[in-house]
Amino acid sequence: MDEQLTQTRMISAEQAEELQRTFVTKVYGWMMAGLMVTGIIAMLTINTPALLEMIFSSRWVFLGLVFGQLGMVIYLSARIEKMSAATATMVFLGYSGLTGLTLASIFLIYTSASIATTFFVTAGTFGLMSVYGYVTKRDLTGMGSFLMMGLVGMILASVVNMFFNNSTVYWITTYIGIFIFVGLTAYDTQKIKEMGSLALENPEMEQKGAIIGALRLYLDFINLFLLLLRLMGNRR
Numbered sequence: 001m002d003e004q005l006t007q008t009r010m011i012s013a014e015q016a017e018e019l020q021r022t023f024v025t026k027v028y029g030w031m032m033a034g035l036m037v038t039g040i041i042a043m044l045t046i047n048t049p050a051l052l053e054m055i056f057s058s059r060w061v062f063l064g065l066v067f068g069q070l071g072m073v074i075y076l077s078a079r080i081e082k083m084s085a086a087t088a089t090m091v092f093l094g095y096s097g098l099t100g101l102t103l104a105s106i107f108l109i110y111t112s113a114s115i116a117t118t119f120f121v122t123a124g125t126f127g128l129m130s131v132y133g134y135v136t137k138r139d140l141t142g143m144g145s146f147l148m149m150g151l152v153g154m155i156l157a158s159v160v161n162m163f164f165n166n167s168t169v170y171w172i173t174t175y176i177g178i179f180i181f182v183g184l185t186a187y188d189t190q191k192i193k194e195m196g197s198l199a200l201e202n203p204e205m206e207q208k209g210a211i212i213g214a215l216r217l218y219l220d221f222i223n224l225f226l227l228l229l230r231l232m233g234n235r236r
Contacts, residue, residue, distance in 0.1 A: 020196035023206065024134070027192050030089075030214035034096035035221065041100025046107045055101060056108070065102050069095060076215060085207035092211050092218075099222065106226075110233035118232045122225040126185055130217075133189030144187035150180050174230045181224040188216045 045051050055061055072095040080088055106115060133140065154173050161169045192213040 020193060023196035023210065024189075024193055026206075026210045027213035027217065028130075030092070030210055031217045031221070034092060034214060034218045037093055037096040038100040038103060038222070041097045042104045042107070045101055045104035052104065056105060062102065062105075065098060069098050069102065072098065073215070073219070077212070080208055080212050083208075085204050085211070088208050088211045092215055095215075096218070103222075106229065106233075108236070110229060110235060114232060114234040115229065118229045119225060121232065122221065122228055125182060125228075126221050126224060129182055129185040130189045133186035134193055136186070136190070140187045140190050143183060144191070147180050147183045147187060150176065151184070154180060174227055177227045178224065178231075181220050181227065185217070185220045185224070188213075188220055192216070 045055065055065065072091060076088060076091045076095065083091075154177050157169060158173050161173070195209050195213060
């Protein structure tokens with residue numbers, strides 16, 4: 001028995017790095033799937049006048065969709081351990097689709113060219129910070145805690161500014177938000193890399209870990225994109 005356990009540890013040690021890379025690749029695969037769903041739904045929405053009118057002609061319908069997105073993120077994050085991997089996957093893809101419905105609004109505000117440019121800038125920035133988070137030997141836990149506190153402050157300031165509509169606060173939160181999500185991309189990538197070693201034994205847990213990791217990266221990407229669009233977007 002001891003010899004068998006020793007052999008298992010040796011195999012695990014030899015294959016750990018490859019399995020970790022496989023897990024990280026899976027996470028990014030699901031994140032990309034979520035972004036594709038969001039993009040497809042957004043394009044279908046903007047090209048379907050009846051659906052577009054239904055969503056954006058009523059403030060309450062739009063707010064209902066926004067709160068629905070928030071509810072799905074909270075539900076997935078809080079219940080991930082108790083739900084099946086299939087359910088977690090469907091909730092994530094459903095959230096991605098719901099985001100596509102509300103994200104269609106950017107095509108009404110900004111030119112298509114500036115949206116495309118901002119997307120590629122976001123992808124490049126996100127990619128560089130992901131690589132940094134994956135290869136760095138520095139522990140980013142402290143930075144992550146600092147960024148999360150900053151995120152809470154930014155959200156509170158943004159909510160308050162909805163009532164005052166102060167342009168200075170708007171731009172301050174924009175620049176701070178970009179800094180926060182650039183940093184969170186590296187932090188989340190490092191944490192996902194660490195998750196790889198915790199999700200190797202059970203395929204069900206591995207899939208759920210991949211989905212929650214994909215959700216984190218998806219949120220980093222989408223929020224960074226929307227904040228950069230404030231700076232780079234040309235309004236119609």
